[in-house]
Amino acid sequence: MRESDWIQHYIAPLVHAPGAARLQDDVATLSMSGPTIVSMDTLTQGTHFLADDPLDTVGQKLVRVNASDIIAKGAEPVEALLSVAWPENGSESDFAALMKGLGLDLEQFGIALIGGDLVRTSGPLTLTLTLTGRCLDEGPVRRSGGTEGQFLFINGEIGWGGLGLDAAKKGGPADLAQRYRVPRISPITAAGTIAKFATASMDISDGLLIDVARLAAASGCGAHIHLESVPLAQASESIGEIIDQCASGDDYCALISAASDITIPGFTKIGILTSVPGLQLTHQGAVVNTPSTLGFEH
Numbered sequence: 001m002r003e004s005d006w007i008q009h010y011i012a013p014l015v016h017a018p019g020a021a022r023l024q025d026d027v028a029t030l031s032m033s034g035p036t037i038v039s040m041d042t043l044t045q046g047t048h049f050l051a052d053d054p055l056d057t058v059g060q061k062l063v064r065v066n067a068s069d070i071i072a073k074g075a076e077p078v079e080a081l082l083s084v085a086w087p088e089n090g091s092e093s094d095f096a097a098l099m100k101g102l103g104l105d106l107e108q109f110g111i112a113l114i115g116g117d118l119v120r121t122s123g124p125l126t127l128t129l130t131l132t133g134r135c136l137d138e139g140p141v142r143r144s145g146g147t148e149g150q151f152l153f154i155n156g157e158i159g160w161g162g163l164g165l166d167a168a169k170k171g172g173p174a175d176l177a178q179r180y181r182v183p184r185i186s187p188i189t190a191a192g193t194i195a196k197f198a199t200a201s202m203d204i205s206d207g208l209l210i211d212v213a214r215l216a217a218a219s220g221c222g223a224h225i226h227l228e229s230v231p232l233a234q235a236s237e238s239i240g241e242i243i244d245q246c247a248s249g250d251d252y253c254a255l256i257s258a259a260s261d262i263t264i265p266g267f268t269k270i271g272i273l274t275s276v277p278g279l280q281l282t283h284q285g286a287v288v289n290t291p292s293t294l295g296f297e298h
Contacts, residue, residue, distance in 0.1 A: 007023065010095060011082070011099060011116070013103075014099065014103045014106060015115070016112060017112035017113070018031075019031055019079075020112075023115060028079075028081075028115040030079060032132060032134060035135035035137075035139050035140075037075055037132070037133045037135060038130060038131065038133070040066070040130040040131070041062070041129060042126060042127065042128040043126070043127045044126045044127075045125040053168070053181055055094050055095075055097040056097045056104070057181035059103075060101040060102070060182045061182060063106055063129065064182070064185045065252065067105075067111070067185060068252040069203055070133035070191075071187075071188060071190055071191045072186065072254045073201065074136050074137055074140060074141040074194040074198065074201065075140060075195075076134050077132070078131075078133060078134050079111065079131070080106065080112070081113075081115050081129070081130040082116035082117075083116050083117045083118075083128040083129075084098075084118045084119070085123070085125065086119070086121065086125065087121060087125050088120050088122055098127075110188070135195070136191055136195040137195040141200065141256070143200050143215045144218040144219050144220075145257070146221055146257035147199065147219065147221070147273065148273055148274060149273065150257045150258060150259060150272070150273050151257065151259075151269050151273075152223060152225070152256070152257055152273065153267035153268060154208070154255050155186055155193075155266050156184065156186070156251060157251075158230055158251055159244075160179040160183070160184070160250075160251060162250070163179070163234065164181070165180045165248075184253075185253070186252070186254045190254060193267070197256070197258045198257065199259070200218070202214070202254075203252055204252060204254070204255050206296040207247045207251075207294060208246045208251070209290075210295030212225060212255060215255060215257065217277075221277075222273070222275065222278050223272070223273055223274060223280070224279075224281075225280070225282075227239075227243075227281055227282065227283040228284050229271070230268075230270050233245060243291055247293060247294055247295050249296040257273055260272070279294070
């Protein structure tokens with residue numbers, strides 16, 4: 001089957017937006033009005049997912065990592081462009097599985113696919129999704145809006161991505177491996193909460209420690225994390241195990257700063273922005289040495 005046939009058979013059925021012109025043109029018309037943002041993420045086989053990961057889960061992960069970025073900005077995902085660099089030896093059944101997973105999560109998160117590109121490659125499978133978002137306030141909640149004395153909050157558990165990756169590599173429990181392959185992200189309803197309460201926000205993709213450090217630095221602050229307050233995938237009193245979970249990636253919950261005198265529905269307070277640059281860690285009041293590796297970096 002030719003590439004154009006694959007597009008019509010597997011991708012076109014996922015496209016319903018009027019602005020997509022049934023994929024019969026070289027451009028699409030965006031439906032956005034009001035404050036609009038755009039994000040793009042790329043997944044490459046062997047770097048962002050394992051070679052033996054089921055391709056339906058890879059399609060789901062592609063949607064989720066992009067939607068997570070949009071939601072963390074206090075916005076709702078709207079429309080997407082898809083780029084697929086498909087290996088020359090890739091099978092049609094594998095492509096069908098990829099599109100099935102992609103379509104499943106496009107529908108779940110209310111995202112309209114409006115176009116994209118499909119090419120053959122001699123390299124690894126490479127997938128890119130560009131996603132637009134509709135801001136629920138005057139604009140996106142940036143990383144840079146935090147100030148000294150504001151508290152840090154997250155809305156999920158930390159460590160599932162790292163534990164799931166380990167299970168996927170070692171043939172561990174299937175349900176644990178699935179937490180890596182199809183990460184749980186903030187619900188779309190969290191966008192409204194973030195738009196209402198957050199002064200700074202980002203999603204946690206490379207690890208809690210490194211992303212807290214990034215948000216603090218962007219806000220011109222340092223950060224102090226109370227490790228005993230962090231909701232963990234696997235509860236532990238071992239500092240080493242706690243740090244391992246806090247430095248693993250692929251968790252995709254939202255990290256925000258907000259005023260110190262409020263309770264935010266669905267979010268857990270884990271620390272505070274400080275005037276001292278850098279990252280400080282404590283556990284039950286005792287200082288914990290900051291590890292040399294804070295998270296995943298390409």
